[in-house]
Amino acid sequence: MPEPILQVRDLTVHFYTYAGIVKAIEKVSFDVYKGETFALVGETGCGKSVTSRALTQLIESPGRIVGGKVIYYSEKGPVDLLQLSEEEIREIRGNEIAYIFQDPHASLDPLYNVGYQIAEGMEVHGRIKNIKEGVKKAVDILRSVLIPDPEKRVHNYPHELSGGMKQRVVIGTGIANNPKVLIADEPTTALDVTVQAQILDLINELKAKYHATVILITHNLGVVAETADRVAVMYAGKIVEIGSVKQIFKNPLHPYTKGLLNAVPNPMTKIERLEAIPGTVPNLITPPGGCRFHPRCPYAMEVCKQKIPELVEIEDGHFVACHLY
Ligand SMILES: Nc1ncnc2c1ncn2[C@@H]1O[C@H](COP(=O)(O)OP(=O)(O)OP(=O)(O)O)[C@@H](O)[C@H]1O
Numbered sequence: 001m002p003e004p005i006l007q008v009r010d011l012t013v014h015f016y017t018y019a020g021i022v023k024a025i026e027k028v029s030f031d032v033y034k035g036e037t038f039a040l041v042g043e044t045g046c047g048k049s050v051t052s053r054a055l056t057q058l059i060e061s062p063g064r065i066v067g068g069k070v071i072y073y074s075e076k077g078p079v080d081l082l083q084l085s086e087e088e089i090r091e092i093r094g095n096e097i098a099y100i101f102q103d104p105h106a107s108l109d110p111l112y113n114v115g116y117q118i119a120e121g122m123e124v125h126g127r128i129k130n131i132k133e134g135v136k137k138a139v140d141i142l143r144s145v146l147i148p149d150p151e152k153r154v155h156n157y158p159h160e161l162s163g164g165m166k167q168r169v170v171i172g173t174g175i176a177n178n179p180k181v182l183i184a185d186e187p188t189t190a191l192d193v194t195v196q197a198q199i200l201d202l203i204n205e206l207k208a209k210y211h212a213t214v215i216l217i218t219h220n221l222g223v224v225a226e227t228a229d230r231v232a233v234m235y236a237g238k239i240v241e242i243g244s245v246k247q248i249f250k251n252p253l254h255p256y257t258k259g260l261l262n263a264v265p266n267p268m269t270k271i272e273r274l275e276a277i278p279g280t281v282p283n284l285i286t287p288p289g290g291c292r293f294h295p296r297c298p299y300a301m302e303v304c305k306q307k308i309p310e311l312v313e314i315e316d317g318h319f320v321a322c323h324l325y
């Protein structure tokens, strides 16, 4: 039996905007197992980033976590991350649970050299005695993220580095404290294809080296097939399907998952028939009742408009939230 490191239950986040309450994610539940790469996929705006940020209470106003639990199995035992004080969660965030965000420009401060930035992240978590010691360690970290000439690069400012190098530095800041869980939100989107592949290889290598668990957020299904162990598919703020990469790619159950796979060259079946899913993602202020996918679903039945489908296990570890099953 795989051992969970995170158990997310009924996680719900709303944004209180002038236009109305945006129900960004609604009763999202999933487990992440120790040592795996767990991917969150879905179209833009479906709630991937909000889900991953809510795990450590990283939701800013006008957003609020309105319900749910995030049980984290730390070395000291299980703890509900949503019940921790701001101070307590800060000790975990950036330390045991670290993030790598999409945009290296936004993640790095242009005013400080990269050595200082890596060292600072270690200092706030008490991993080093002073910045000087941290800068020395930063050289090793830069080396481990395959930055050439790290002794020299450690003194560089972000603008002196290429996009790929900057994203390596961001990964360096993410892994500096040897996190148990690394959350990578579209870590390669801003990069060109060859650099993307290098960065993904790097995340895989680091995961193996440090026995970390990775939560990978992407809308690139090719990346998922290559790097993930299990996948959760999100649609309009809900998880519609969870399974192993093989289950999802070879035997997708949810009509939305099938649609997603038809919209890209399927890396497993090699079918290259490209069809976009008709229709658009619903407005989350007044999401459709019942199954949120029903207005776009070719198989929608009367019940789909009335009743929210629960996630149920169809085969070993393969869950779907759909009235067809
Ligand atoms: N600050 C905010 N104010 C209002 N609504 C927000 C805010 N931040 C996010 N949302 C809403 O939450 C929903 C989920 O957004 P989220 O960023 O999680 O999507 P995503 O799946 O990560 O998309 P992408 O692939 O584009 O990154 C969206 O409908 C978005 O409009």
Ligand code: NI
Residues within 6 Å of the ligand: 048, 049, 050, 185
């Ligand atoms: Ni996002």
